[in-house]
Amino acid sequence: MTVRTRFAPSPTGFLHIGGARTALFSWAFAKKHGGDFILRIEDTDVARSTPEAVQAILDGMQWLGLDYDEGPFYQMQRMDRYKEVIQTMLVAGTAYHCYSSREELDALREQQMANKQKPRYDGKWRPEVGKTLPTPPAGITPAIRFKNPVDGVVAWDDMVKGRIEIANAELDDLIIARADGTPTYNFCVVVDDSDMGITQVIRGDDHVNNTPRQINMLKALAELDAKIVIPQYAHLSMILGNDGQKLSKRHGAVSVMQYDDDGYLPEAVINYLARLGWSHGDEEVFSKQQFAEWFDLDHITPSAAQFNTEKLNWLNAHYIKQADNAYLVKDITKRLAKLGVTVSEQPALSAVIDLYKERANTLNELAASIAYFYQNPVIDEVAAEKHLTAEIKPILAALTQSLGSIDWQAEAIHHEIEAAVTSNSLKFPKVAMPLRVMLTGIAQSPSIDQVMALLGKDEVLARINSALK
Missing domain, CATH: 3.40.50.620 (HUPs)
Incomplete structure (x- = not known):
C-alpha cells in the first residue's frame, strides 16, 4: 500500500511553528517511504477562514520548501x-x-x-x-x-x-x-x-x-x-517556549513567515524544526533531504519539545556561513533597501558579505552590520569619546597622509598602520580602534585593513578627515 500523509491546516491565521513542524514530519514520512504528501485546507469555519490566511499557509509551505504531491484541496469545495x-x-x-x-x-x-x-x-x-x-x-x-x-x-x-x-x-x-x-x-x-x-x-x-x-x-x-x-x-506533543510555557505570540515570532522577516534562512528553520522532538543520534546539522532519509516516528519523544532561540540562532549562523554569496547578495540587497540603504557598484556587495557572513546570526544582523559601506556611518558617541582622543588624532592625521600615496591593497594598508604603531611606540589596537570608529561608526569590525581595502581609498580618507574635524 502506498503511504499517503496529509497536512490539513485551518486557514484562520498564519502558518505557525507547531503547524510547520507537523507539515514537515508528514512530508518527511511520505518521502521516506516513497509515498504522497497531500495539502488539504480545512476551511469549513467560514466566519474565521480568510483568503489571506490561506495565502499565508501556501507562502509558508513554499518558503520552507515543503512541496506537496496533491492539493491544495478545499473542504468548502467538497x-x-x-x-x-x-x-x-x-x-x-x-x-x-x-x-x-x-x-x-x-x-x-x-x-x-x-x-x-x-x-x-x-x-x-x-x-x-x-x-x-x-x-x-x-x-x-x-x-x-x-x-x-x-x-x-x-x-x-x-x-x-x-x-x-x-x-x-x-x-x-x-x-x-x-x-x-x-x-x-x-x-x-x-x-x-x-x-x-x-x-x-x-x-x-x-x-x-x-x-x-x-x-x-x-x-x-x-x-x-x-x-x-x-x-x-x-x-x-506541543511546543513550549523558552520559558517552558505553551508557545504563543508573546514568545515573539510564531508565524513561519515572521522568521523570514527576522532574517532566518528556511534551511535553518527546517533543520531546527526537525530536531524539535525528534533525534537521529547526536546529529545536529543536516539537510531537508537527509532528514527525509533518516526520519521515523520511533524516535519522536512523547513529551513536549521546548523552543530554544539560541539554538535556532546557532543553526542560522551556520547556514549563513555555508550560503552561496550570490543568493545572499539578492537577499541582503532587499534587506538593505528596507533600511533605506541603496547598494552601489563599489564596493562589491558579494565581497562585503564574504567579509561579514561569519559574524552574523541572522540576515538582518548581516544587513545592518554592512550598511556603513554604502552610507555614512553614525558614529557612536561613547566609542568616539573612548578612542578618538586628543593624543591619537595627530597620529591619525599623519597616517592619512601616508595612506594617500600607497597602492590600495589590504597588505599595504596594514603595513602603513603597523608603521604608525611602531613609530609612536603604541600597540596595534590604539590605532586600529579609532580607525574602526571613524570608518564604521563602532569599535567592532573584521580586520580593519580589509575593511579599508573594500571601502576604497577616497572614501576612507574622506571619512577619516571628516571625523578628525
Whole structure:
C-alpha cells in the first residue's frame, strides 16, 4: 500500500511553528517511504477562514520548501460529497435526525454540570430497537448526529504515544451536520481521510480527543465500503517556549513567515524544526533531504519539545556561513533597501558579505552590520569619546597622509598602520580602534585593513578627515 500523509491546516491565521513542524514530519514520512504528501485546507469555519490566511499557509509551505504531491484541496469545495455521505449514513442507520433545540441542549448542559456530570447529549432522538421516539416538532429543521457505539472500547496504537483506549460509553453522539446543513469538522475530516486514502495521520496531540470519534465514523463507513482503511495515528506533543510555557505570540515570532522577516534562512528553520522532538543520534546539522532519509516516528519523544532561540540562532549562523554569496547578495540587497540603504557598484556587495557572513546570526544582523559601506556611518558617541582622543588624532592625521600615496591593497594598508604603531611606540589596537570608529561608526569590525581595502581609498580618507574635524 502506498503511504499517503496529509497536512490539513485551518486557514484562520498564519502558518505557525507547531503547524510547520507537523507539515514537515508528514512530508518527511511520505518521502521516506516513497509515498504522497497531500495539502488539504480545512476551511469549513467560514466566519474565521480568510483568503489571506490561506495565502499565508501556501507562502509558508513554499518558503520552507515543503512541496506537496496533491492539493491544495478545499473542504468548502467538497460540500456535495459530504452531503452524499451523510445521506448514505442516514439510510444505513449510522446517523439520525436530532430535533433538540439549542435552548434544550444548553439547559441539559447546565443541569449536568450542576449535578457534576460530564456534559453530553442525552440520546433523546437516538433510534433504538423498541424505543418510541417523540413526534418531531413543527417548524424545526433537525441537525444530524452520528450514532456512536455504546459498548466496548475504541482503541489505536498511536505511533508516538503508544496504546490508547477510550470506552465508547464516554463518547456521545456528535453532530455531523448542523441544522443549516453545514457538515462539522470531525465529519469532514473522516470523509476526506477516507476519500484521499490517507494511511498515516500525523498531527498535534490537541487532536487526541477527536481520534476515537473519527475512528468510529471510519469504521461505520468501512462497513459500507470495504476499500476504506483506517489510518495509523501519530500525535505530536506541543511546543513550549523558552520559558517552558505553551508557545504563543508573546514568545515573539510564531508565524513561519515572521522568521523570514527576522532574517532566518528556511534551511535553518527546517533543520531546527526537525530536531524539535525528534533525534537521529547526536546529529545536529543536516539537510531537508537527509532528514527525509533518516526520519521515523520511533524516535519522536512523547513529551513536549521546548523552543530554544539560541539554538535556532546557532543553526542560522551556520547556514549563513555555508550560503552561496550570490543568493545572499539578492537577499541582503532587499534587506538593505528596507533600511533605506541603496547598494552601489563599489564596493562589491558579494565581497562585503564574504567579509561579514561569519559574524552574523541572522540576515538582518548581516544587513545592518554592512550598511556603513554604502552610507555614512553614525558614529557612536561613547566609542568616539573612548578612542578618538586628543593624543591619537595627530597620529591619525599623519597616517592619512601616508595612506594617500600607497597602492590600495589590504597588505599595504596594514603595513602603513603597523608603521604608525611602531613609530609612536603604541600597540596595534590604539590605532586600529579609532580607525574602526571613524570608518564604521563602532569599535567592532573584521580586520580593519580589509575593511579599508573594500571601502576604497577616497572614501576612507574622506571619512577619516571628516571625523578628525
